[in-house]
Amino acid sequence: MGTRAGGAAEPANDAAARVCDTGPGTAGGTTAGDTSADVAVIGGGVIGHGIAFEAIRSGRSVVLIDDAPGSGASWAAAGMLAPVSELHYQEEQLLELMLEASRLWPGFAAALDAGAAGADSPAGTGYLTTPTLAVGADAADRRALADLREVQQGCGLAVEPLTVREARTREPLLSPGISCAFDIPADHQVDPRRLITRLAGVLGAEGGVFVRRRAAGLLWQDGQVAGVRLAGGGSVRAAETVVANGLGAAALEELPAGLALPLRPVYGDILRLRVPPHLQPLLTATVRGMVRGVPVYIVPRQDGTVVIGATQREDGPSDPHAVSAGGIYQLLRDAQQLVPAVAELELLEATARARPGTPDNAPLLGRVARADGADVPGLIIATGFFRHGVLLTPAAAAVCRQLMDFTPDPRWGGFRPDRFPRIPVTSGDSPKKEAA
Amino acid sequence: MGTRAGGAAEPANDAAARVCDTGPGTAGGTTAGDTSADVAVIGGGVIGHGIAFEAIRSGRSVVLIDDAPGSGASWAAAGMLAPVSELHYQEEQLLELMLEASRLWPGFAAALDAGAAGADSPAGTGYLTTPTLAVGADAADRRALADLREVQQGCGLAVEPLTVREARTREPLLSPGISCAFDIPADHQVDPRRLITRLAGVLGAEGGVFVRRRAAGLLWQDGQVAGVRLAGGGSVRAAETVVANGLGAAALEELPAGLALPLRPVYGDILRLRVPPHLQPLLTATVRGMVRGVPVYIVPRQDGTVVIGATQREDGPSDPHAVSAGGIYQLLRDAQQLVPAVAELELLEATARARPGTPDNAPLLGRVARADGADVPGLIIATGFFRHGVLLTPAAAAVCRQLMDFTPDPRWGGFRPDRFPRIPVTSGDSPKKEAA
Known part of the structure; x- marks a missing residue:
C-alpha cells in the first residue's frame, strides 16, 4: 500500500529533458557507453537531485543516474526543515550544518520556485515558512522538552514557552490535555515529492541528462574515478x-x-491523511509532539492533507517497504493524544522506507583520502543523511560545489566519509576492482 | 490507498469469455442495442456473479452488466461464512437464510473449484472450513458472548465454551488476558476476490457475456421488464x-x-496484513472478538496474510472509499488486545467500502408486486445484503433460480423487496418512466 512511487521525479518539462537508457536493446536514446558529462550523480533522491541542480547552476554538464528516482527515502519524507527541533544532544557539529542548510533554504527554494510561479503553485516545491510547535503529552515529556530547550537556547536557538491556553488559541484542535508547548518559529517545511519533481524539471530544462539505470560501480582510470559503470x-x-x-x-x-561506508537502514513508517472540509485547517503549525518519551509529528500541508510520522525501526523486515502495523497504530494513537480530531481524518497512504543511518548520525559527505593522504580524484561521497536529507539538501549541494571548485569549507571536514575505521587492505590504494 | 480494484473480476479464461462494450465509438465488440440473453444481471459483485453463475448452470444465457465489477463492497469483504457468529437478536428469519446458504456453500464451492484443481489452487475460490473462535476482552464482553450463546444454542447452533488455556493451546498467540473463548466449528471462510475471479472465469468459459458498462435503468415492454438500458x-x-x-x-x-428500495450506505474499514515468517501461522482459526462491546475479527488466510475488520460507520464521507484514520486505529488497537503479535504484522492495504444496509438488516430479495397483486414479470431484485453478501451468495443464487423457474420457496417470502411502505403514486402501476 502506498508504495507506488513511479513518476515522482519525472521532469516537469519533458520537451526539454533528456532521459537516456544506455542499456542494450533499447530503441532510441544514446547507446551503451557513450554518455559523458562534467559531473555524474549516482542517486535520484532529494540529495542527488539537489547536488545535480547545484552542479548545473555552476555551469557544469550533469548526468543523474537512478533506475527509480524519488522512490527511496525521499518518497516517505515529511519535509520538515527543522534544525531547532532536530537538535539532539552531542550533535553540535551536525547542528551547524543544519543551521547552514536552514540559511540556504530560502534562496534555494526561491531559485526553484521563481520559474514555477511560486512555491504554492502546482509546479512549485511547496516550501513554506510554517512555524513549529513542540508539545508534550505528560509531565515527563514536559521535563524532557524543557531540558532540551536549555540545550537549544545554549546554541542560540529561539524556543519560546507558551501556556497551553496560548497554544490552543493558536491551534484550537490541540488537546487540552497536553502538558506543555513551545513555539519554534524557525522550523519550516517543504514537500519532498514536489521538491524532487521541481528539481528534475529545472535540471531537465537546463540540459541535465537522466539515465534510468542502476549504477553498478565506479569506473577508474589512472588512479582516479572516471565515471560510473551501469548495471x-x-x-x-x-x-x-x-x-x-x-x-x-x-x-x-x-x-x-x-573505504567503509557504515550505513545501516533505519525504517520509518509515515502516514498521509486528508482533512475533511469541516476540520480544515486541522493545524496551521507543524506539531512535533513527545508522547510518553516517543516523538510524533503532524505536518499540515496547504492542500488540505497532513503528514504524520515517523517511527524509527531497525527491525530489518523481509520487504524493505513493509509498513509496520504496530508503527501505524503507534502514530495514530500518539497523534490522536495531541490532536484528537486526527481520528476524523481520511487515511490516504501508509508508506515505509529505510533511511541511511550512520554511527554518529551525521552524513558521509566529502572526498576520500588515499593511503598517501591525498584525496581520490574525481570522487565525492554524499550519503548517510538519515532523518535530515531534505533539510540538508541545499547544504549538501553547496558542500559538493565547493569540493568540485576545490575550495572546500573546513567547517565540514568532520563529515568526511573516511572518518570511520578503514577496511584493512593488502593491495594498497588500488580500487577493489579495476574496471576494464 | 488500497483502493485500486481494477481487474478483480477479469475472467480467468480470456479466450473463452466475451467482454462487450456496447457503447458508442468502441472498436470491435457488439454494437449498441444488439445484446440479448435469457437473463441480464445488473451488478458484478459476489451476489451478481453468483446469480449469473447459477443462471448459466440452469441452461440460460446470461449477460452481466457492470462498469467496474468486483470493485464495490465485495472488494473489501473479509469472506467469513459465519451464520452462527453473525446471528443477532431478533433476526431469526435471516438466520434461516444464512443457514441455508451455509448448507449450500460446500457444493457451491466444489462446483467452482473442481475445474480449478481445488479451492487452494491459485485459480480456486479459497473456500476453507477454518473454524471460528469467539473471544471476549473483558468481563462485560464475556457476559455479552455468554448471553448470545444462549440465543445461538436456542437456535440449535453449536457454540462450545473453551477455557482460556484451551483456546491458547489451539492458538498460542492469543493474549492470556482474554476473558473467554467459544469454539464455533461451523463458521468458515472464502476469499471474496478470488471467488469473484473464479465465478467470472467459469461464467466466461460457459458463454456468459460481460458488459462493462453502467446500467442506467430498466427497459419495459407491454407492462413487463424487458431488459436493461445502458448509460x-x-x-x-x-x-x-x-x-x-x-x-x-x-x-x-x-x-x-x-417501489422504494430503502438502502443506506454502511461504511466499513478493513485491513490486509502480511504475517512475517517467524509468526506464521498467526492463527489457525478465525478469531471474532468482542472488545469493550465492539466487534473485531481476524481472518487468517493460507497465503500468510490476515484480514482484520471491520468498522461500521454511517458517517457519509465525501469520498465513499475514504479510509477512516480512527477506524484503522480502533481495528489495530482491538486486534492487538486479542492477539498482541498483530503489532508485528506488515500492513499491506487499508480499504473502505459501503455495504448496502436495509431497515431490518435483511436483504431485498424476490419479485415485486404490482397494484393488482401480481408480480412484475421479468424483474427480480437481489440487493441489501449488508454484511452478509458473501455468505448469502449461494442462497441468493438459489432463490433467484427458483424465481426464474417460477417455483419460489415460500420460506423466503419475507425478504420480498416490496415489504416496506411503497412510494405513493398517482399513475397506477406504470413504471416511473416508460423507456422508448
Whole structure:
C-alpha cells in the first residue's frame, strides 16, 4: 500500500529533458557507453537531485543516474526543515550544518520556485515558512522538552514557552490535555515529492541528462574515478562522480580500497491523511509532539492533507517497504493524544522506507583520502543523511560545489566519509576492482 | 490507498469469455442495442456473479452488466461464512437464510473449484472450513458472548465454551488476558476476490457475456421488464432482469412505480496484513472478538496474510472509499488486545467500502408486486445484503433460480423487496418512466 512511487521525479518539462537508457536493446536514446558529462550523480533522491541542480547552476554538464528516482527515502519524507527541533544532544557539529542548510533554504527554494510561479503553485516545491510547535503529552515529556530547550537556547536557538491556553488559541484542535508547548518559529517545511519533481524539471530544462539505470560501480582510470559503470552494461564518463544513492552507496562496486561506508537502514513508517472540509485547517503549525518519551509529528500541508510520522525501526523486515502495523497504530494513537480530531481524518497512504543511518548520525559527505593522504580524484561521497536529507539538501549541494571548485569549507571536514575505521587492505590504494 | 480494484473480476479464461462494450465509438465488440440473453444481471459483485453463475448452470444465457465489477463492497469483504457468529437478536428469519446458504456453500464451492484443481489452487475460490473462535476482552464482553450463546444454542447452533488455556493451546498467540473463548466449528471462510475471479472465469468459459458498462435503468415492454438500458446508450434485452448492484439499485431509473428500495450506505474499514515468517501461522482459526462491546475479527488466510475488520460507520464521507484514520486505529488497537503479535504484522492495504444496509438488516430479495397483486414479470431484485453478501451468495443464487423457474420457496417470502411502505403514486402501476 502506498508504495507506488513511479513518476515522482519525472521532469516537469519533458520537451526539454533528456532521459537516456544506455542499456542494450533499447530503441532510441544514446547507446551503451557513450554518455559523458562534467559531473555524474549516482542517486535520484532529494540529495542527488539537489547536488545535480547545484552542479548545473555552476555551469557544469550533469548526468543523474537512478533506475527509480524519488522512490527511496525521499518518497516517505515529511519535509520538515527543522534544525531547532532536530537538535539532539552531542550533535553540535551536525547542528551547524543544519543551521547552514536552514540559511540556504530560502534562496534555494526561491531559485526553484521563481520559474514555477511560486512555491504554492502546482509546479512549485511547496516550501513554506510554517512555524513549529513542540508539545508534550505528560509531565515527563514536559521535563524532557524543557531540558532540551536549555540545550537549544545554549546554541542560540529561539524556543519560546507558551501556556497551553496560548497554544490552543493558536491551534484550537490541540488537546487540552497536553502538558506543555513551545513555539519554534524557525522550523519550516517543504514537500519532498514536489521538491524532487521541481528539481528534475529545472535540471531537465537546463540540459541535465537522466539515465534510468542502476549504477553498478565506479569506473577508474589512472588512479582516479572516471565515471560510473551501469548495471547491465554501458557507462557514464565524468570528471567528478558524486555517490548520493543513500543506502545503495555501500553496495557500489569499485569503491576506493579500504573505504567503509557504515550505513545501516533505519525504517520509518509515515502516514498521509486528508482533512475533511469541516476540520480544515486541522493545524496551521507543524506539531512535533513527545508522547510518553516517543516523538510524533503532524505536518499540515496547504492542500488540505497532513503528514504524520515517523517511527524509527531497525527491525530489518523481509520487504524493505513493509509498513509496520504496530508503527501505524503507534502514530495514530500518539497523534490522536495531541490532536484528537486526527481520528476524523481520511487515511490516504501508509508508506515505509529505510533511511541511511550512520554511527554518529551525521552524513558521509566529502572526498576520500588515499593511503598517501591525498584525496581520490574525481570522487565525492554524499550519503548517510538519515532523518535530515531534505533539510540538508541545499547544504549538501553547496558542500559538493565547493569540493568540485576545490575550495572546500573546513567547517565540514568532520563529515568526511573516511572518518570511520578503514577496511584493512593488502593491495594498497588500488580500487577493489579495476574496471576494464 | 488500497483502493485500486481494477481487474478483480477479469475472467480467468480470456479466450473463452466475451467482454462487450456496447457503447458508442468502441472498436470491435457488439454494437449498441444488439445484446440479448435469457437473463441480464445488473451488478458484478459476489451476489451478481453468483446469480449469473447459477443462471448459466440452469441452461440460460446470461449477460452481466457492470462498469467496474468486483470493485464495490465485495472488494473489501473479509469472506467469513459465519451464520452462527453473525446471528443477532431478533433476526431469526435471516438466520434461516444464512443457514441455508451455509448448507449450500460446500457444493457451491466444489462446483467452482473442481475445474480449478481445488479451492487452494491459485485459480480456486479459497473456500476453507477454518473454524471460528469467539473471544471476549473483558468481563462485560464475556457476559455479552455468554448471553448470545444462549440465543445461538436456542437456535440449535453449536457454540462450545473453551477455557482460556484451551483456546491458547489451539492458538498460542492469543493474549492470556482474554476473558473467554467459544469454539464455533461451523463458521468458515472464502476469499471474496478470488471467488469473484473464479465465478467470472467459469461464467466466461460457459458463454456468459460481460458488459462493462453502467446500467442506467430498466427497459419495459407491454407492462413487463424487458431488459436493461445502458448509460451512454445501448441496451441489453432479457426475459429476466436481476437487479443485484448493491447500493446502486436504488438509483436505477424506471424501477416499478412506487417501489422504494430503502438502502443506506454502511461504511466499513478493513485491513490486509502480511504475517512475517517467524509468526506464521498467526492463527489457525478465525478469531471474532468482542472488545469493550465492539466487534473485531481476524481472518487468517493460507497465503500468510490476515484480514482484520471491520468498522461500521454511517458517517457519509465525501469520498465513499475514504479510509477512516480512527477506524484503522480502533481495528489495530482491538486486534492487538486479542492477539498482541498483530503489532508485528506488515500492513499491506487499508480499504473502505459501503455495504448496502436495509431497515431490518435483511436483504431485498424476490419479485415485486404490482397494484393488482401480481408480480412484475421479468424483474427480480437481489440487493441489501449488508454484511452478509458473501455468505448469502449461494442462497441468493438459489432463490433467484427458483424465481426464474417460477417455483419460489415460500420460506423466503419475507425478504420480498416490496415489504416496506411503497412510494405513493398517482399513475397506477406504470413504471416511473416508460423507456422508448
